Each structure stands twice: as C-alpha cells, then as structure tokens.
Amino acid sequence: MSKLTKQDVLHVAKLAKITLTDAEVDKFTTQLSSIISYMDELNTVEISNIEPTTQTTGLSNVFRKDEINTDQVLSQDEALSGTEKTHNGYFKVDAILTERSDK
Amino acid sequence: MINNQIPLTIKETKEGLLKKKFSAVELVDQYLAQISKNKDLNAFITICEDEAYKKAKLIDSNLQDLSLLGVTVAHKDLYLTKGVRTTAASKVLESYIPQYSATVVDRMEKSGAITIGKANCDAWAHGASGENSDYGPTKNPWNKEYVPGGSSSGSAVSVAAGLSLVATGTDTGGSIRNPANFCGVVGLKPTYGAVSRYGVIAMASSLDSMGSLAHTVDDVETIFNVVKGPDGYDSTVVNPKHETRNTKKLKIGIPKEYFVDGMDKEVEKSVLETAKIFEKEGIELVNISLPNTKHAVSVYYIIQPAEVSSNLNRFDGIRLGNSRESFGAEAKRRIMLGTYVLSAGYYDAFYLKAQKVRSLIIKDFDSAFEKVDAILSPVMPTPAFKLGENVNDPLKMYLADIFTAPANLAGIPGLAIPSGFTKKGLPLGFQLLGSRFSEPVLFSLGKLYEKVTGFVPQIAK
Numbered sequence: 001m002s003k004l005t006k007q008d009v010l011h012v013a014k015l016a017k018i019t020l021t022d023a024e025v026d027k028f029t030t031q032l033s034s035i036i037s038y039m040d041e042l043n044t045v046e047i048s049n050i051e052p053t054t055q056t057t058g059l060s061n062v063f064r065k066d067e068i069n070t071d072q073v074l075s076q077d078e079a080l081s082g083t084e085k086t087h088n089g090y091f092k093v094d095a096i097l098t099e100r101s102d103k
Numbered sequence: 104m105i106n107n108q109i110p111l112t113i114k115e116t117k118e119g120l121l122k123k124k125f126s127a128v129e130l131v132d133q134y135l136a137q138i139s140k141n142k143d144l145n146a147f148i149t150i151c152e153d154e155a156y157k158k159a160k161l162i163d164s165n166l167q168d169l170s171l172l173g174v175t176v177a178h179k180d181l182y183l184t185k186g187v188r189t190t191a192a193s194k195v196l197e198s199y200i201p202q203y204s205a206t207v208v209d210r211m212e213k214s215g216a217i218t219i220g221k222a223n224c225d226a227w228a229h230g231a232s233g234e235n236s237d238y239g240p241t242k243n244p245w246n247k248e249y250v251p252g253g254s255s256s257g258s259a260v261s262v263a264a265g266l267s268l269v270a271t272g273t274d275t276g277g278s279i280r281n282p283a284n285f286c287g288v289v290g291l292k293p294t295y296g297a298v299s300r301y302g303v304i305a306m307a308s309s310l311d312s313m314g315s316l317a318h319t320v321d322d323v324e325t326i327f328n329v330v331k332g333p334d335g336y337d338s339t340v341v342n343p344k345h346e347t348r349n350t351k352k353l354k355i356g357i358p359k360e361y362f363v364d365g366m367d368k369e370v371e372k373s374v375l376e377t378a379k380i381f382e383k384e385g386i387e388l389v390n391i392s393l394p395n396t397k398h399a400v401s402v403y404y405i406i407q408p409a410e411v412s413s414n415l416n417r418f419d420g421i422r423l424g425n426s427r428e429s430f431g432a433e434a435k436r437r438i439m440l441g442t443y444v445l446s447a448g449y450y451d452a453f454y455l456k457a458q459k460v461r462s463l464i465i466k467d468f469d470s471a472f473e474k475v476d477a478i479l480s481p482v483m484p485t486p487a488f489k490l491g492e493n494v495n496d497p498l499k500m501y502l503a504d505i506f507t508a509p510a511n512l513a514g515i516p517g518l519a520i521p522s523g524f525t526k527k528g529l530p531l532g533f534q535l536l537g538s539r540f541s542e543p544v545l546f547s548l549g550k551l552y553e554k555v556t557g558f559v560p561q562i563a564k
Contacts, residue, residue: 016438082202
C-alpha cells in the first residue's frame with residue numbers, strides 16, 4: 001500500500017512552492033496517503049500494450065503563421081495593469097541572483 | 104410590464120422585448136431585485152449592476168433580432184470579463200481586473216446577452232459541492248441546508264432561483280452537470296474542443312470544457328450555437344465533423360457499470376423511469392458495458408491534479424494577484440497531489456499509467472457508440488447532500504465524480520436534464536452522453552424528453 005510520509009509532504013510542498021503549517025502537514029499526510037492508496041487499484045489493470053492518451057480529439061500539432069496580430073496583443077499599460085510593482089514599464093521582481101562575494 | 108413574472112426561456116425573453124411587452128431595463132430591474140432578495144444563497148461574488156443597466160439601455164435604444172437578445176447571464180467567476188473583477192473564487196485573485204474577455208463572454212455579449220454578475224464557485228473549480236469557495240459556500244435554493252453541487256455552484260443556483268436567465272460554467276470532471284443535477288436545471292458539457300477556452304482560467308487543460316446552464320434544452324442549444332467554433336485563440340477548437348450512425352431507429356445504451364451498489368434508490372428509479380419514457384417513444388434500449396468505469400476516479404484524480412499543479416504554477420503573485428500563501432485548502436491539496444504524481448520516481452507509476460488507463464476508458468466509449476447513439480446514466484450517485492456532510496473526507500467527495508468524470512476523460516459531450524424531485528423535495532435528473540461532436544443528437548433526445556413529459560420550467564421556492 002502506498003503511503004506518504006511527513007517528509008514526502010514537505011518535499012512536495014517545496015517543489016510546489018507551497019508553505020504549510022504543521023497542522024496542514026499532518027492533515028495532508030493522512031489525506032494524500034488515503035487518496036494515493038486508493039489509486040493502487042490501478043495496478044490491477046493490464047496496460048502493457050496500451051498507448052497513453054494526452055489529447056482526445058486526435059489533434060497533433062496546430063500551426064499558424066508567425067505573424068503578429070495586433071488585435072490579439074495587450075498594450076504595455078494593459079499588460080502591467082494587474083500589478084503595482086512596476087519600474088519604467090517593466091514588472092518589478094525580487095532578485096534571484098546575488099553578487100558574487102569572491103570578486 | 105412584466106407583472107413580476109420573469110420569462111424563463113430565451114425565446115420568451117427575446118419575443119417580449121421585440122414585441123415591447125417589457126424593456127431590457129425592466130428585466131434588469133427584476134433580476135437585480137431577485138438577486139438582492141436571495142443574498143443568503145451566496146450565488147454571486149460580483150454583481151454587475153452598472154454594466155447590466157448600460158447594456159440594457161443599449162438594447163432598448165436599438166432592438167435587434169439577436170440570438171440572445173436581453174438574455175441575462177451569470178458568468179462563472181473563472182470567465183474573464185473585461186473591466187470586471189474575476190477571482191476564480193480564490194483570494195489569490197481577489198483584486199484581479201482582466202484586460203480582456205473570454206471568447207464565450209464576448210460572443211454572448213455580441214449576441215445581445217446582458218452580463219448580470221460573476222457567479223460563485225468552488226475556488227479554481229475544485230469541488231463537487233460549492234463549499235470550496237474562498238467567498239463562502241453557495242446554498243441549494245430548493246433547501247438551503249443542502250449543497251448546490253459544484254464546482255459551477257453559483258451558476259446553477261442563479262438559474263434555478265431566477266437570479267439570471269442562463270449561466271456559464273466549466274466542466275472538468277462534472278462541474279456543470281453535477282450542480283445542474285443538484286439544482287434541477289439543464290446543464291451542457293460540450294465535446295472537448297467544441298468551445299474555446301480562451302479567457303477562462305485553466306483548471307486541467309486536457310479535460311476543461313466550456314458549457315452553459317439554463318431552464319431548457321432549447322436554451323443550452325441556443326447558447327452552444329452562439330459560442331462554439333474556432334476563435335483564433337484556442338488551437339484545440341475545431342469545426343466538428345460528426346457522422347451520425349446510419350440507422351433508422353435511435354438506440355440508447357444503458358451502461359450496467361453506472362447502476363452500482365450504494366447508489367441512491369430514488370436516483371436509480373428515476374433514471375430507469377426515464378429509460379422507459381424513451382422506449383415508449385420508439386427508441387431502442389440496449390444494455391451496454393463500459394468495464395473501465397471503475398477506474399475513472401483514480402485516473403481522473405491523477406491526470407486532473409497533475410494538470411492543476413502545472414496550471415496554478417503561474418500564480419506567483421508577480422504579474423497579478425496575491426502570493427501563493429493565499430491558496431485555500433483544496434487548491435493546496437490538488438497542487439500537492441499533482442506535484443507528487445509528476446515528481447521524479449512516481450511519474451511512470453501514476454501519471455503515465457493513468458494516461459494509459461484513460462485510453463481504455465476512451466475505447467469503452469468508442470465501442471459503445473458503434474452500437475448506440477447516446478448513453479443514459481445518472482449524473483451523481485445521490486441527490487444533493489447536506490452542507491458540511493463530506494468536507495472532512497476529500498476521498499469520499501472525489502468518489503462522487505464516478506459518473507461524470509469519464510466523459511471528460513474521453514472528451515465526449517454530456518447533457519444533464521432534470522427529471523423531478525425526491526420525496527424530500529430535492530431535484531433528480533439524468534445525463535445523456537454522446538460520441539464526440541454529437542451535441543445535436545443529445546439536444547434532440549433532450550427536447551423529446553421535455554416534450555413527452557410536458558416539462559414546464561420553474562423557479563426554486
């Protein structure tokens with residue numbers, strides 16, 4: 001039977017960029033374990049010669065011309081309207097790199 | 104004047120306006136009054152009073168014969184509405200104002216529809232009861248102690264309680280058919296790829312289907328004809344090629360796997376009575392088998408959270424919205440579940456296996472539709488349940504998707520239709536499933552059912 005440990009839950013939360021309280025960690029450990037164990041029933045299905053499905057209407061690649069349709073683009077002001085953190089017409093984000101200290 | 108009698112079909116609404124029996128402004132007056140009288144249902148997150156009156160005045164000043172003339176619509180709050188706050192019922196988007204409208208919203212407005220408000224729903228469309236909204240649960244208008252179903256909870260309640268004539272919804276694993284069933288209204292989940300998803304906040308991209316709720320089959324058909332077809336934005340949308348089976352006599356399949364132990368007796372009886380009604384009209388009933396139905400919940404709760412975790416990854420609080428701290432419990436649960444099944448070491452055991460079993464579920468339907476024109480089944484295993492009854496047991500709640508999720512996994516259309524009430528006065532209903540792009544077949548069967556049963560639309564009291 002599949003079971004998730006507390007460490008599994010904390011690892012997954014880190015991958016998913018989700019912060020959990022201690023109570024949530026306990027709750028999700030129990031709940032996700034019960035859901036994952038339920039899915040063990042899929043081990044009874046014979047799937048060795050079956051292709052996986054990702055798309056149901058049989059489409060593969062859909063192409064369009066590499067041209068800009070100005071009716072389909074937002075103006076710079078519109079694109080920035082969802083945030084207050086802007087700088088000179090750009091989104092302002094936290095730095096992800098820091099200056100090297102050994103230089 | 105309307106005499107406090109709100110028209111309950113698109114046809115009555117349109118004819119009343121064109122013949123000047125009432126004005127669009129009077130209609131909006133009536134619906135807004137009805138909304139304010141029913142605040143306790145918590146059907147709306149945002150009410151579009153100013154926008155609705157503006158549109159109504161425009162309609163009154165230039166009456167045109169449009170398909171949805173004066174039709175008030177509640178858009179599920181996953182549909183982007185230009186200039187009108189769109190939250191997905193999540194605190195992450197509590198102050199998000201879209202810069203553009205969804206294709207469905209746009210096409211409906213161009214056909215004369217009046218957007219009356221943004222309907223409450225389970226946050227990010229995650230739920231089967233309407234209780235997962237960060238803006239509080241919606242209540243069933245037939246009995247306020249019961250859930251309205253979900254995730255398109257506010258949409259179904261809005262139609263059932265007469266707060267709008269029609270509503271939009273999204274159906275990823277049953278989110279239109281389930282609340283339609285619990286609230287006694289008609290709900291259409293179109294074929295995957297029939298209606299553009301552009302401008303609708305994505306839940307699970309291989310399953311999401313944009314549909315509508317109304318009082319009659321005729322009305323969801325009218326809306327479907329307005330919103331369907333390619334829009335140049337959603338590349339999965341195609342013009343349908345549906346070949347009807349080459350037979351004189353229509354056949355409806357009754358899948359034995361959809362009548363299982365533990366399902367509610369009143370639900371079962373009502374669906375079997377519906378089958379008899381079709382049989383009496385000369386339609387042949389055929390016993391069929393969809394053997395992989397029993398795996399649908401496992402497959403669905405692997406593929407769907409996997410896609411959810413990917414789609415919700417973009418909400419980082421940088422370009423719009425609040426930070427990921429604002430996700431509610433159910434969103435966190437699905438993001439975690441999805442991330443787990445996609446993570447290194449588990450991908451083959453869960454995600455890939457689920458995609459393969461998905462192929463088997465599709466094969467079941469494809470073979471069935473070689474023999475029958477439509478499949479008749481229950482929508483939910485029980486009628487509406489009480490608020491709070493299942494909130495602490497997510498697995499139990501997930502299992503209730505057993506009859507709805509297969510249609511999404513296979514990408515086929517489903518039409519939920521009301522068929523009466525339980526002894527306790529809660530709505531009962533059934534669904535018709537068809538092969539890909541067979542919506543016209545489902546509409547004609549649905550209309551036949553309404554005609555022979557003498558169905559008359561009504562507002563929940």
